[in-house]
Amino acid sequence: MDLQINEKTLPVNDAATMDGTMPLLWVLRDVLNMTGTKFGCGVAACGACTVRVDGQAVRSCVTPVSAVVGKQVQTIEGLGAAKLHAVQQAWIEEQVPQCGYCQSGMLMAAASLLEANPAPTDAQIDEAMSNICRCGTYQRVRAGIHRAAKALAAGEAVKPLQGAPA
Amino acid sequence: MKRRTMILSGLAGVGALLVGWGVMPARSRLGKGELLLPQTGEVALNGWIKIAQDGSVLMAMPRSEMGQGVHTALPMLVAEELDVPLSQVRIVQSGMDAIYGNVAMFVASLPFHPNQDGSTLVNTGEWMTGKLARELGVIVTGGSSSVADAWGSVRIAAATARAQLAQAASAKLGVSVEQLVFDGGKISGGGKSINFAALAADAAAVSVSDVKLKDAKAFKLVGKAAPRADVPAKVNGTAQFGMDVRLPGMVYAAVKLCPMLGGSPGAFNADAALKIKGVERVVQLPAAGGGTAGLAVIGATTWHARQGAAAIDVQWQQRPLGALNSEQIEKELVQIATQGGGFAFHSRSDADAAEQGASRKVEALYSAPYLAHATMEPMNCTAQLKDGKLTLWVPTQVPQMARDAAAKVAGIGKDDVTVNVTLLGGGFGRRLEVDFVEQAVHVAKHTAGRPVQLVYSREEDMTHDVYRPAHAALLRASVDTNGRIASLRIQSAGDAITPRWFERALPLLAGPVDAPDKTTAEGLFDLPYDFGHQHMSHSATKMGVPVGYWRSVGHSHNAFFSESFVDELAHATQTDPLAFRRQHLTSEHAKRHLAVLNLAAEKAGWGKKLPEGHAHGIAMHESFNSVVAQVVQVSMLNGVPRVHKVVCAVDCGQVVNPGIVAQQMEGSVVYALSAALWGKIDIVGGEVQQKNYPQYRMLKLSETPVVETHLVPSTAKPTGIGEPAVPPLAPALANALFALTGKRARSLPLITA
Numbered sequence: 001m002d003l004q005i006n007e008k009t010l011p012v013n014d015a016a017t018m019d020g021t022m023p024l025l026w027v028l029r030d031v032l033n034m035t036g037t038k039f040g041c042g043v044a045a046c047g048a049c050t051v052r053v054d055g056q057a058v059r060s061c062v063t064p065v066s067a068v069v070g071k072q073v074q075t076i077e078g079l080g081a082a083k084l085h086a087v088q089q090a091w092i093e094e095q096v097p098q099c100g101y102c103q104s105g106m107l108m109a110a111a112s113l114l115e116a117n118p119a120p121t122d123a124q125i126d127e128a129m130s131n132i133c134r135c136g137t138y139q140r141v142r143a144g145i146h147r148a149a150k151a152l153a154a155g156e157a158v159k160p161l162q163g164a165p166a
Numbered sequence: 167m168k169r170r171t172m173i174l175s176g177l178a179g180v181g182a183l184l185v186g187w188g189v190m191p192a193r194s195r196l197g198k199g200e201l202l203l204p205q206t207g208e209v210a211l212n213g214w215i216k217i218a219q220d221g222s223v224l225m226a227m228p229r230s231e232m233g234q235g236v237h238t239a240l241p242m243l244v245a246e247e248l249d250v251p252l253s254q255v256r257i258v259q260s261g262m263d264a265i266y267g268n269v270a271m272f273v274a275s276l277p278f279h280p281n282q283d284g285s286t287l288v289n290t291g292e293w294m295t296g297k298l299a300r301e302l303g304v305i306v307t308g309g310s311s312s313v314a315d316a317w318g319s320v321r322i323a324a325a326t327a328r329a330q331l332a333q334a335a336s337a338k339l340g341v342s343v344e345q346l347v348f349d350g351g352k353i354s355g356g357g358k359s360i361n362f363a364a365l366a367a368d369a370a371a372v373s374v375s376d377v378k379l380k381d382a383k384a385f386k387l388v389g390k391a392a393p394r395a396d397v398p399a400k401v402n403g404t405a406q407f408g409m410d411v412r413l414p415g416m417v418y419a420a421v422k423l424c425p426m427l428g429g430s431p432g433a434f435n436a437d438a439a440l441k442i443k444g445v446e447r448v449v450q451l452p453a454a455g456g457g458t459a460g461l462a463v464i465g466a467t468t469w470h471a472r473q474g475a476a477a478i479d480v481q482w483q484q485r486p487l488g489a490l491n492s493e494q495i496e497k498e499l500v501q502i503a504t505q506g507g508g509f510a511f512h513s514r515s516d517a518d519a520a521e522q523g524a525s526r527k528v529e530a531l532y533s534a535p536y537l538a539h540a541t542m543e544p545m546n547c548t549a550q551l552k553d554g555k556l557t558l559w560v561p562t563q564v565p566q567m568a569r570d571a572a573a574k575v576a577g578i579g580k581d582d583v584t585v586n587v588t589l590l591g592g593g594f595g596r597r598l599e600v601d602f603v604e605q606a607v608h609v610a611k612h613t614a615g616r617p618v619q620l621v622y623s624r625e626e627d628m629t630h631d632v633y634r635p636a637h638a639a640l641l642r643a644s645v646d647t648n649g650r651i652a653s654l655r656i657q658s659a660g661d662a663i664t665p666r667w668f669e670r671a672l673p674l675l676a677g678p679v680d681a682p683d684k685t686t687a688e689g690l691f692d693l694p695y696d697f698g699h700q701h702m703s704h705s706a707t708k709m710g711v712p713v714g715y716w717r718s719v720g721h722s723h724n725a726f727f728s729e730s731f732v733d734e735l736a737h738a739t740q741t742d743p744l745a746f747r748r749q750h751l752t753s754e755h756a757k758r759h760l761a762v763l764n765l766a767a768e769k770a771g772w773g774k775k776l777p778e779g780h781a782h783g784i785a786m787h788e789s790f791n792s793v794v795a796q797v798v799q800v801s802m803l804n805g806v807p808r809v810h811k812v813v814c815a816v817d818c819g820q821v822v823n824p825g826i827v828a829q830q831m832e833g834s835v836v837y838a839l840s841a842a843l844w845g846k847i848d849i850v851g852g853e854v855q856q857k858n859y860p861q862y863r864m865l866k867l868s869e870t871p872v873v874e875t876h877l878v879p880s881t882a883k884p885t886g887i888g889e890p891a892v893p894p895l896a897p898a899l900a901n902a903l904f905a906l907t908g909k910r911a912r913s914l915p916l917i918t919a
Binding site for chain 2: 015018026030035037038039041045048075076079088091096098099102107125127130133134135136137139142
């Protein structure tokens with residue numbers, strides 16, 4: 001099968017994905033060696049594996065790879081490929097990460113939130129950000145999202161994702 | 167046996183292992199340059215510092231980065247002494263020489279009471295332990311000790327390198343050392359300047375005797391919030407954790423350990439598993455590192471291996487001593503704590519007599535459950551055994567113990583093992599263990615030289631942890647006829663941790679008899695309050711549940727017991743909880759505690775009016791030589807506590823990076839709040855019941871309070887920061903809930919429904 005990942009077409013051997021039943025997470029990590037997307041729980045509870053599929057934040061540990069064929073997948077490797085995304089820049093400025101393991105998923109969820117809602121309130125951030133961070137970086141995640149929202153409003157261009165809903 | 171005799175005889179026993187250690191000179195931790203294995207173009211100045219061809223400074227890094235910021239804080243010390251920008255210092259993983267061992271952690275493990283500070287016994291004990299730790303040189307990241315240890319090793323090494331460079335520059339430039347100016351990797355004098363790279367070879371040949379550490383007043387970096395060096399790679403997905411290691415020809419392994427702790431696999435049928443295309447083999451795993459036995463399945467990807475593991479039909483066998491049950495253990499602990507006895511860690515004056523003469527007594531029974539670490543990155547280790555050499559890629563807090571354990575399993579010499587320490591996706595004490603390392607090596611024996619990455623599922627990780635031991639404590643105070651607290655007695659019971667860890671990870675130090683374990687009694691026997699009569703004892707049990715160090719260790723539950731009870735005493739004597747603490751922090755030693763307490767109270771607006779339905783609670787606790795006070799603001803929302811704000815004040819000595827200190831305050835509050843609200847591991851029939859995050863709840867962003875950090879300025883040497891903000895949170899919250907509801911919570915977690 002062919003996968004569209006970070007605006008590239010990547011052929012993947014069907015047999016290597018157990019005929020498409022393998023979760024996208026493990027295809028990314030163990031078949032394509034794109035290890036930026038993390039494994040945390042395997043049951044869509046922690047969000048460490050969050051990627052975007054057609055712009056929507058999706059938990060890749062419970063998404064069979066067959067379900068994303070023909071769709072645009074974006075991983076952390078593609079988020080700031082050309083230039084750091086506003087959330088990545090804000091994460092650096094707010095010094096968000098500690099161990100950093102959950103942050104790929106956190107950033108993908110935050111990028112997805114800001115695309116849907118360019119100026120989220122605290123309550124909307126609460127609602128959208130359900131990822132688990134064991135180091136407890138949440139306060140800075142919140143500050144990072146607000147900072148990125150301001151940067152975007154001030155004219156930081158976000159590159160629209162190919163195939164994303166208008 | 168008396169406490170003192172016990173401690174010193176214990177130390178002597180360990181010391182006797184070292185031939186002639188008593189007459190050996192104190193080991194210098196500076197080390198020789200060859201320890202740094204300089205590559206072409208690099209020049210090592212000592213065992214910690216080398217200069218690269220481009221003039222940048224490379225430092226040996228023996229500590230693991232698990233989020234606590236050590237890969238930023240330690241290079242800051244080097245940059246400061248050499249007057250280079252932080253970006254000019256790069257880290258290289260250190261070797262295993264004893265100079266890289268963690269001396270501060272071992273010295274801090276001595277069970278001395280703070281009132282003994284400066285006594286001959288303490289000085290002798292610390293001297294002996296320090297010497298011993300330097301000899302043993304155990305490389306470990308733990309005990310909130312990295313900066314404290316580096317303050318006396320890394321900084322001296324960097325200052326020595328500076329003196330070496332200065333002497334070489336002086337000769338080259340024809341200017342006296344005093345006239346030289348260091349700036350950005352260049353040394354100037356007499357109108358000329360020369361960079362580190364051009365001086366390095368000469369500097370390496372110089373021996374210096376007059377090394378001065380930079381005066382604190384001249385610090386340019388230390389004390390300022392430098393951005394963390396590891397952040398850029400952690401926002402673009404390139405940071406490499408253990409699970410991210412990818413090697414040519416690598417296969418993957420999933421573990422399937424006996425669900426019953428301490429149990430093992432009996433007969434099993436792997437036919438269905440091996441029929442899955444991409445599943446290649448099933449390997450039996452013995453009870454590694456004191457853990458539970460089981461199986462591992464090798465597959466083409468982690469997912470193949472996991473599918474294989476799921477397809478194996480196993481008849482599991484209970485451990486020979488019978489099934490473990492946490493409810494029964496917790497009942498037993500209550501009985502033992504109520505009876506008292508055990509080892510008296512602290513005794514002051516005569517608590518028995520005070521109780522007999524008291525007009526009334528206040529007594530309460532407290533308890534805390536088993537807890538799992540649940541690091542975000544599950545346990546994993548990559549191993550390759552090829553041509554008699556073993557290479558590991560592992561997120562570990564104990565690379566040297568990992569090496570030793572792996573060598574034993576592989577049946578090769580330690581020198582034939584190479585350990586690559588990756589970034590750690592959380593540690594919290596779980597990665598002080600070597601069980602998963604041993605398992606990876608067992609599997610690597612069956613992969614014909616190919617590297618194998620062994621990965622725990624979340625379920626295996628949560629059900630095969632080394633748990634924070636459950637504890638119970640009886641606390642009793644007597645009140646004299648003037649209404650003042652006359653005595654405080656604490657009797658606690660629970661498993662000792664250090665002897666079990668030694669058995670698993672450091673067998674050299676495991677004795678036939680368990681020595682008293684400070685880590686289980688810390689935070690109870692060393693309270694700063696001035697109650698005239700005190701008696702604190704701990705009964706060390708051995709319940710059979712694998713137990714380990716969990717962020718802040720004994721303090722994690724003991725502070726809940728002691729600071730909740732102190733709050734009870736305030737109410738029992740009709741005193742404001744802040745005022746009560748102030749009244750009893752009267753010793754010279756407690757001045758520091760008082761300052762921290764006052765700062766937290768002031769910043770939180772203690773005593774000021776709060777919104778309707780909100781209340782404040784306060785707690786203050788010393789751990790890892792730092793003092794943290796917290797004021798928690800809580801309300802009830804739909805019948806459960808909602809924490810709105812936590813104001814933290816901290817004295818951790820000289821602050822190296824206040825940004826990282828704030829991060830650790832924020833992170834510790836969240837970590838401790840998850841545990842206080844929901845944290846509980848239940849073991850039924852030997853099986854851990856909480857198997858994944860939905861059953862072992864973690865605080866989420868929407869539930870996270872605003873956390874404020876306030877520092878008490880200090881020029882004392884640095885003390886711990888990774889753990890000390892965990893202990894006060896649970897009691898501060900419980901005390902706030904009491905203020906709000908009038909109901910006293912004496913067991914954790916607070917939400918049990």
